[in-house]
């Protein structure tokens with residue numbers, strides 16, 4: 001795929017290589033760009049380096065070789081506050097993200113810490129909860145909500161920061177079919193760049209026109225999701241398996 005020009009790129013990763021302190025090399029020169037507004041799936045077998053890559057996007061991990069830029073801004077120590085606002089990561093377990101007595105306070109926490117106050121803050125909270133269809137739960141304690149509702153609130157906590165890019169780690173995990181579909185509808189409706197890490201290949205196909213396959217710390221493929229998932233040799237080579245009987249050619253992707 002053609003590199004995306006800096007002006008329109010939400011994310012540019014170039015030559016990113018990283019070894020953990022114990023010497024284990026997890027990334028070997030990763031290169032890709034994501035244009036503003038794209039939805040991209042990051043696929044790959046266990047241990048491929050997906051989490052290691054994601055933790056570089058907002059500087060939780062650093063110290064390797066190469067560079068990461070978010071909306072043109074280098075991810076480095078001096079830009080860290082701005083980068084943390086621009087890169088919204090939704091972790092797999094919503095309970096890692098929800099810790100306040102009410103939904104409202106959880107969603108307000110990030111923007112309030114960034115200095116937003118009063119009616120501006122209330123508007124942010126209402127907008128973010130509206131985006132995930134959770135406004136009516138504003139005064140509820142998050143721990144009384146269903147898992148699917150907690151995941152939607154976790155997405156709202158990140159949307160309230162108005163991020164440049166929304167990064168989701170296994171967004172469909174532990175969701176029943178109705179919650180899974182509702183979350184897909186929500187993610188499709190957002191006007192934000194999305195990078196979704198997932199082992200759920202049908203979900204990637206449903207939501208992301210483009211996928212990256214990360215395997216053994218390198219980008220093994222980058223292209224239209226349907227084409228990658230239909231390439232049996234590629235799938236086998238990188239230990240990716242579709243559910244039994246699932247035909248990627250039969251899915252019409254939502255734009």
Ligand SMILES: Nc1ncnc2c1ncn2[C@@H]1O[C@H](COP(=O)(O)OP(=O)(O)OP(=O)(O)O)[C@@H](O)[C@H]1O
Pocket residue numbers: 020021022024025026044045046047048049050051052053
């Ligand atoms: N703190 C660490 N120290 C040393 N090696 C690590 C550390 N964390 C991860 N690794 C190793 O780095 C490699 C990449 O791991 P990573 O968690 O990024 O893979 P992943 O693609 O996210 O896997 P999964 O799909 O299982 O979540 C693996 O070999 C893993 O064992």
